[in-house]
Amino acid sequence: MSVMTELARLRATATAEAEPVTTVRHVHLEAEPFVLVPLTLAGEACAPLAVLAGTDPATPTLLTVHQPRDRAERFRFVERLAGLLLPHLNERLADTETYVTGAAKEEKSRALLAPQLIVPNGEGIGWLGRLGRLTRLRAVEGPYAVSPDVVLLGKWLTWFKDRSELPGTTVLMAMTRMLAGHWATGRSSAEDSHLASLLAWIAPPAGLTGAAAARASEDPALFPPAGPATDPVFDATTLQGLMAGYDEAANDRARQGFAREMDRELMGQVLPTWGAVWRGIELLHELPEGGHVAERRQRDRTAFSAYGAYLVEDGRPQGRRDQAVGAARRLAGLEEAEQLYQVQRAFDDPLVMAEYELTGEAFTGVVVGRDPDRLDDSGGRPKRRPTVTLRVTELPRVSVSAVVRSPARRGHPAEVKAISPAGRGGFEVLLEITGGLGRGYRQPLPPGTVPEFGEELTFTTLDPAQHPSRLPATENTPWTHGGPPQPYEPTADDAEEVWA
Template sequence: MAGEACAPLAMLAGIERSSPTLLTVHQPRDRAERFGFAERLSELVLPYLAALLADTESYLAGAAKEERHRALRGPQLIVPNGGGIGWLGRLGRLTRLRATDGPFAVSSDVVLLGKWLTWFKDRSEVPGTAVLMAMTRVLTAHWATGQSNAEDSHLASVLAWIDPPAGRSGAAAARDAEDPALCPPAGPSTDPVFDATTLQSLMTGYDEATNDRARKAFAREMDRELKGQMLPTWDAVWRGIELLRGLPEGGHVTDRRRRDRAEFSAYGMYLIEDGRPQGRRDQAVGAARRLAQVEEAEQLHQVERAFDDPLVMAEYELSGEAFTGVVVDRAPDRLDDSGARPKRRPTVTLRVGELPRIEVGAVVRSPARRAQPAEVVAIAAAGAGDFDVLLEITGGLGRGYRQPLPPGAVPELGEELTFTTLDPTRQPSRFPATENTPWTHGGPPQPYEPTADDAEEVWA
């Protein structure tokens, strides 16, 4: 509706496929009903988050090895498509700045829900995170369909392509999935035919009902129709989850979820210790930190995907950032005695089928030996179009040259390895502490203090 960027109508939510909870708003123009919907949603989401925050583990972090705590399990919200992520972000923006007293007061749980939804939306923009996911985006990251990117935002069509019924092609199944009578759109768009016929007549009857009994009858019928519209999408999301659970887990998934759990716990602690909502706009320092975080997370995510998936690494081989070869020579006991103390520096020679586009002196790593950096010492022709790459292993060899090498520390003859200049261990950028922000950047920013005007959102 005009002026209502996220007026809710209905939602199915829950953690069990067989028992979704239906939340409805029978008249979205009614402010009390809209925020009543948010309060009922908070009764589902907040206990789920609180239970996760209560079960923690301790770990050491930072240069000072400070003891911190993080949740043992991280949260995960799944919506049908990218539009659902945007809608939850707008709902968080609408609710986190509301007053809990006065003429238009809302429950404190509504405000807390808004803060959490805003955190989920912000965190979802960091590549590699898994706290708020659109099912269409996750599926199309692992399967290819025969339709456009825009069409890939329709969950039923995506599932039809990648998991068609027996005896049918993906294209034929996708054509059927585009029929709103068979697969009603939901998440958050609705079928305009359903809106103009069924929904409008029920909502009009609800508004014009002359007594509570009649109004409740229209409300029950509206609930039944809305649930029928959303159940196919609800089932489609769970079907997508089943398909994803059948895939092998990537090697860096545990690391990414560990970061998610740490960020989740840190925000939960912030809400306890401070609790001020996110501002309507980022301050300059916060925006700079967030931009750096997103850019570095994007680079790290691409590197981790390459280390986890040979098909992704193949793209980097084509761009000259990686090469693959077979070990044809090795010197596991080689020592470098050019310094004050000898250092163990084994070498291996890889034979590759084409000239690597990597410079001598470059530091490379192998996905099979991620903790073992190596330096390209020389590249030489080996005849018949092959080339030999001499690598000096500079780390991951155990302690001291007098100690025996750990088993398998140096690649064996005949072992096929891929090496790349990509580095998944690169450290993030370091910003000065907020209180040390230099005057050239405006000095230390003032903490955000919400005002009564902040609740008046500008949606244009």
């Protein structure tokens, strides 16, 4: 947890109101996200009980399993879920745009819109990942065959789960994590995983403080858990009796009666959470979108299209375990994405950048000097090198010769030439602008290249550009590391993995 977030938590504790920790929204929100509110049977890691799903807050679809311990019923549930989600994915794969990439200017296509799955909390993401793991390797022929749609859904859910671990991605998100990333409450991170009380802190009803509203929202009778685990009291007093009645029913008519009653009770458990997720979406929409959000979403669209094409051209499922080469590449990708995401957030948001000012990786000052016509003639040919002097109140903890950038002038990197004391405890930082200067020293500077007197600017050593790792392509893996890995081939044993 950052220092700024911790300070916001302390302030929220004192005021009993949630404190914003960002000035912009750092996640993309689709116009029609696909919301899922899952429930699972207590004591079973991945026995689906119900899911409320859809893209319209007014018309959700409820899918239930009346006997989750029955293997056939569970796979019928997954097949019905595939009937909802797969058409949604196909619609987005159908509409594409052409773009040019690489040094060879190769033309490729990608989806205009990528899907966006939103679940109430992080446990919901884990549940979808387990559901994908336990369905993508099933056999579509033989004594325990499942529908091909079940297998296809499993592949997609595994892709969503893997992609969700990449910082900055927005194809699969948990509402509690999104809200906690933009507001701080006066409680722990673990307590912020309770969706109803987190929303109460952020947007309490009239006449109540956030803390008071949160306490009222922790009553499971009024605000059922957001899943996927159900309320133990509901299990003992309601669900257990209905499942027993369903199993022991004397005829189909009686069994259907128990099934309808179970559906009504399960709808009562998931519907409040369904409304809470959409309320969270509304609150996030009220924040302006950060400058780098569209760029990250574009990468999601590219990855989504690439996996859709892979399923058509190859279609083999992800392996049960990563191979060594794949794991190394994935780890490098996660590290790069984390670093890039944090830097981009800082460039988009002054509240986030303030954290880097505390660590000495950024400083803010007022322009007190400028020399837009300065030339550097130390080499064989003069180069235009304007300078600007900033007055700062705190000693910047950056070294002379460090390259710095300003979020307000991203195309004009500068080099720190000198840091010197100034009157009344301040300091002056001399910066030499080294980029974005146009062509040739005889040509006029592009407008706005050199800051004006009195302009307040923040500079940082952070670099928002992406610097990919230098790992060789998979097919060029050296023999010292086992050579190019063989593609994963599913086996009969893979299809026997139990639902646990």
